[in-house]
Amino acid sequence: MTANLLRRKLDNDEAEITVVDKSTDHFYQPSFYLVPFGYLEPDQSRNINDLLKPGVEFVHDAVTGVDPDGQTVSLADGDDLEYDYLVVATGHRLDPSAMPGLTEAWEDHDDVYPFYHYEAALEMRDALENFDGGTFLVTQPDTPIKCPGAPLKMTMLAEDYFQRQGIRDDVEVIMTRNAEHHFGVQPYRDKLYEIWNDRDIEFKENFSVEKVDPDAGVVYGADGEEIEYDLYAPVTPQFGQEPITDNSPLTEGSEDGEYVTIDKHTCQHDAYDNVFALGDCENAPHSKTAAAARKQAHIVGKNLTSAIRDMPLRAEYDGYAACPLLTKKGKALIAEFDYEGAISAPVESKMNWIMDVNVLPSVYWDAWMKGYDPLP
Template sequence: MKKLVILGAGTAGTMMLNKLYKVLDREEWELTIVDQYKTHYYQPGFLFIPFGIYKKDDVIKPKSNFFPPGTNVIFSPIDRIVAKENKVLLEGGKVLNYDYLIVATGTETRPSETEGLKDKLWYKDIFDFYTIEGALELHKRFKDWEGGDLVMCIPELPYKCPVAPLEFVFLADDYFTKKGIRDKVNIKYVTLMSGAFTKPVASKMLGELLAEKNIEVIPDFYLSSVDNDEKKIVSYDEREIPFDILTIVPVNMGSDMIERSGLGDDMNYIPTNKHTLQSDAFENIFVIGDAANIPTSKAGSVAHFAAEILTENLLSAIEGRPLDAKFDGHANCYIETGQGKGALIDFNYETEPLPGTFPLPGIGPFGLLKNTKINHYGKVMFRWIYWHILLKGRELPIEADMSMAGKYRV
């Protein structure tokens, strides 16, 4: 029997397992998925926890709920991949042989990579919201906070869900307005980018929205260290920004297992063909989601669109055909902007986020780069879609390839 092994049972790995379960002959193929953790987290929901919109129970479910019957599931830390021998070594000495391997081990936060970040103020006045622990602790801190300088800092690229820091400051504006202390809270959006976002059209629209909400943008700030004693962040060019509460996107890196395997770049992401999703180094290894070094967002929507391409290309590889399916870097992100409204961006490798309507030209119902209530409802509905459709590998009425229909250039 031939063996296909998937490393990582997060969003990307679980989607691939469900898609391949439907198309591979189970009398011919043994499907194995490996992950060290048994709990699945709806990571986009972490953003809402500090503001009391979601609770912990809203964002967690057992991973086993989403595995199809007959799957070989192994909960174990992974030691390393021995790619030249088509083997995966697990902690404890167990060896998995494979004919094809899909790596979906994601990306992880590394607060220790920034000097002074994980120090005496960590989870007291310094928080991330990219982990369940950080989001819950920040919720506790916000409950009795009476105001001051709230700094949101982005120190490094790439990181998971590029719009989440924007959403955080928009929701903070809404939260403290409703608490009646917005005039006592100075919200600062500190970023190494030259504006609110990486792409100019979206950056202009989002920058104007930040200004409208009296959120100060401090661009081109390359974080060097965090001073816990004086409560300030310091850039490499020695600029200083004081804070009372600091929220931060810790440096993101791929799994240490990738480094031990000798398969990654200096950030532990696997060099991957951005169109075929095949490893640059090994023909029988494919990479999906945040584990890949492809130049698009590290976001769940990217994994969803890429999963369709990877399924086609894996079947082609198995049958000895050319890998004709091409991933175009399609990403689609709702941006919660507070006050019951949201924005939406849709883009790929070649085309930046543009204004227009989505998914139907002229009809929508969602507005691209527009701040509307219907976009907010799209964000709210996505949690149900995630649990019941995306993870189970079911199809959505949105093509994997980005469409220009409904978009217009400015």
């Protein structure tokens, strides 16, 4: 989206624009908690070449490091790409090995599905169809995660699914988080507590996953607490991408060394004026959602264009993030907030469901990814 926005703003003689990605496929990640229930079909990816505007070059290779002093990006094939300006949008790295026992549980057992991985989301469809009762468990890691609402959506959609399958009385639904509350922003938090209490969904606060024992079907907490499961949907631990965290100085100064340090309003790096970052890879204090990255794409597009034209950076990101919280089939509430707090009211409606499930995927592919946005 950022590359296409820049291509629209900048003449061909002003800038050559190159996108580097180790994959040729771009996935619609919000589908990963919808596919298991059949609310979206599995084919939710596009070839990157089909998304980029003419005049944007695509390099299919893995980035191995960034030298902002030499203004080069190193690639796995041994080449270096030189740049005048750099946009870092590398997102989160999913690392199941960071949760002891998770990789074995996923690969060797048929009751564990870390649904942030596309393959696991697909596999979970059959598991749900065959599930006839027991404990359905969703856990979250201690690391920051992209789309913090996704575990709640998975939990609520699963509870509703069991109700529709006629087995709800035979299922205990539990979600954990290593925090006091399951959602960080009011008034959405209280509305969700109301929904969960009405539907007998259990939330275990301050639970830090220590390890998974797939043979016993048990998740162990750091404090010694044990939770048995019959069907388990863990959120995988997530980190910054290693080429950025280990082979560049762009994350130096961030609290844990995992995130590119930027000005939270301009999205410009705090040490390198010709580097910008957006999305899940940077340290601005916003929720890591697609809605946030979408808003930041406009800011980066405007400010990078100004930088190229030797003009002041005037565009400012206000911390906007949005999370469509799907509460059951046909119902959703939209949580919208920025650096200052909540924006929208916590109202469940059918229209919110239609917008998220039936409308947004097409808008995502046909407008946003192409660099068009009716509501920038």
